Amino acid sequence: MSHSNLRFQVDSRLATLLSQEYTSSERALKELVDNAWDADAEQVTIVLPKPLSGDPIVIQDDGTGMTEEELRRHYLSIAADRRSRRGERTSGKNRLVKGRKGIGKFAGLMAAAVMTLETRARGRLCCITLRLDDLSQVEDIEQLNIGLQSDPCGPELHGTTITLSDLHQGLAYPDANRLRQILLQDYGRQDDFAITIDGKRLDVDDVSGSYSEQEEELPSAGKVKLRFSISDGKSGLRQPGITLRVDGKAVGRPGFFGLDQRDDFPSKLLRKLYGEIEADGLRDHITAGWDAAVENSELLREVEGYVQPILREAYEQQYRREIQLAQARLQRAILARLSALPEHKRVFADRAIKKILDKYYGEPESKVEPVVNVLLEAMERSDYRILLEHIAEATPGDVAGVAERLDEFGLAEMAFLVQQATARQVFLDQLDALARDAATTEAVVHKALERNLWVFGPEYSLFSSNSTLRRQVEDVLGETYTGDKANRRPDLLLNENLGGQYLLIEFKRPSHALNHDDYVQAIGYRHELAKYLGSPIQVLLVGGSRSSDFPTDNREPHVEARIFGQVISTARRQIEWLLRTAETCSN
Known part of the structure; x- marks a missing residue:
């Protein structure tokens, strides 16, 4: 090898x-x-x-x-x-x-x-x-x-x-x-x-867009020279802002001289600004590290007051036409709704739409239109206005919580959630009245609870019955309770969840106290039904009270006894908690 x-x-x-x-x-x-x-x-x-x-x-x-x-x-x-x-x-x-x-x-x-x-x-x-x-x-x-x-x-x-x-x-x-x-x-x-x-030094005026140069003698700050460009590119600049220069040296990072603090100025436009301002009169108002101007300097405020209106006017000249065109497109889309508003509301709507377009400049119209539509809905319908009033009065944390829930569920789902909780509260009131009525029979209770297993707890909500399960119960009971025994036939409900687990519920009338014989009878039904089913069966006995001989120890596994009053009270407490949570989110 x-x-x-x-x-x-x-x-x-x-x-x-x-x-x-x-x-x-x-x-x-x-x-x-x-x-x-x-x-x-x-x-x-x-x-x-x-x-x-x-x-x-x-x-x-x-x-x-x-x-x-x-x-x-x-x-x-x-x-x-x-x-x-x-x-x-x-x-x-x-x-x-x-x-x-x-x-x-x-x-x-x-x-x-x-x-x-x-x-x-x-x-x-x-x-x-x-x-x-x-x-x-x-x-x-x-x-x-x-x-x-x-x-x-x-x-x-x-x-x-x-x-x-x-x-x-x-x-x-x-x-x-x-x-x-x-x-x-x-x-x-x-x-x-x-x-x-090619003989020209790289400078502010090389930004593709509009270039402006201004020079002024300010009362306190002295001579200042502002040079800036507003980019006409689609994307923002990598280092936007105005650099402050004092004695030819740059001070700190580029800033926006207060424009970034104004709510009525589109933040996306700020990323298109590039320039510098020479203000040697601020030399005594610069930090020792030369990394920033003193924030509470009156001279700095004077310079900001000079710069801001110049920048706003330059933006107006370059981008106002685009904003006006966007407003015209929106108005064409909602012309019928605007014309239906009273004159004073129409004037207000025009001003409000303009502010929205300013705020969301550069955003796609598909993102702006929903905001405008909500504005018009609030002017047309009182329920929208009430909702917006609640949002306006809420803290930022509450609004963020509602937004998070809306993002997860949607407004319709949240409204349905509250409606369902309210309907369940009414159902519990009616069930409580049945449980207090001595004449209520097992069949009545069965009919009320067959499709409302949520009453027993959220873990039972996924169980449901079907024709096959009902027939199997009939087969078991039909063999035993015939003739004279028919009037003693128990009321059973057999359910199955998506995981293939079975739940056998035996309803007793609300006036009946669960006893030892009821327990023995229920587990007997389970043994009989187990012949037809391949999975374990959980047993739930429901009655008005529990007698002293009802077994508390040494019971077969997965056998529970529930009392109507206890079941209704627990379910009501869960519904009230849900409604309080929804109310907290809405407020």
Whole structure:
């Protein structure tokens, strides 16, 4: 027997496959910008070619660059996680490292057939070039010879330049505006990472939508400059809000200057706001950690009072038309109902519908229409209005409880639950009257309880009788109680639940006290019926009271005795608890 070792081979096509991980050329270029971030760069310059010009794409940064050794050991190592060597953060600026998979080096080949990398560090300029044609000539990527050119350079020079040439003709040229939108999500608010695309620095006005710039001298806070954009995209921004800048430095996280506290402003619109405000007059009202402004600052309130109306007016101009169209569509759908309302109610309904549309801006109409319909029902019908009044008076916890129950059961089911509980309470009153009447017979009690076994407890609710079970009882009793014995024939009810368990109930008249003979007789019936049934039979004896000779010990298993008064009292207590619970939920 021979033994040998095998090794994996890595096809050179791997580089092409890894370059195709990106959904667009712009996202592939972002990967190269991520590399500049990980290199602690402060400036990144991107030059995109004009369509059909044949010019290359150039991405240049002033990061730490790479030495020849780093280029050999790390950059050309595929799928090596730099975090395992250097940690989660960069050494210079303590940035959270973005590169995790070790495949971003191939991103440029998604857009171009040739990628040239020039990197400067510690007085050396190193240059390599990757070509897709060269990769296609070798079977194993480890066999690819990559020429390295190394020359001296000034010791003060550092950074990396990537040049992508021979762009793929089957793909559209990278779009500068689209690239800006992508980069804004991650880098738009970074003070120490400036990105310039085709000569313009990435800034607030690059958000796709409406841009506004305002400058004002406030009485106390002094000069403020507000710059913001409202996105026209369908989805919200990743870091929405207005950044407060004092002496050129960002303070804390972006905020909304009180708009997020207003109930009449759609929360979804807030996620489309992107901007910053310069207010150097607040420098004495910033916390020591520079992470927030002092909350009770009068100067901050003055700035908020200036910003809020400007933002609201900008939103009105951009989105009021959409809200008006949504209101018109709703009004067409409910025109007949609106026209049937009195004039004063119709005016109120129009205003209320507008507020609802403002509140639920961006939500699908299928979600808004039920809210509008409930509003109109409340104006048309008093029972709806009463229900809403109770909801308005309830605490948030009570409303949440009702909502949870409604989500589980539905309003109709809850109403039916209360109606059923009330009907059962009436039934118990009538059963109690029968139990107190000395003339009540076994047959009357049997008829009353045959379809109301819930009286004996919830565990009996699933038992029911059928024609087969009734016939089996008739067969057993018919053999014994004939002729003169017919008038002493017992009243038996045989039931079965969904699990195949049997319940034999013997009803005695309410004036009868259960005794030893009743017990013996009942278990005798069980033994007789057991000949026809394959499962154990539970026995329930029901009477008006219990005599002293009724056995309490040494009884056969699964034999119970119930007293009418006790049964009715327990059932009534359960119904009253259910009604109290329903009343608590509704209040």
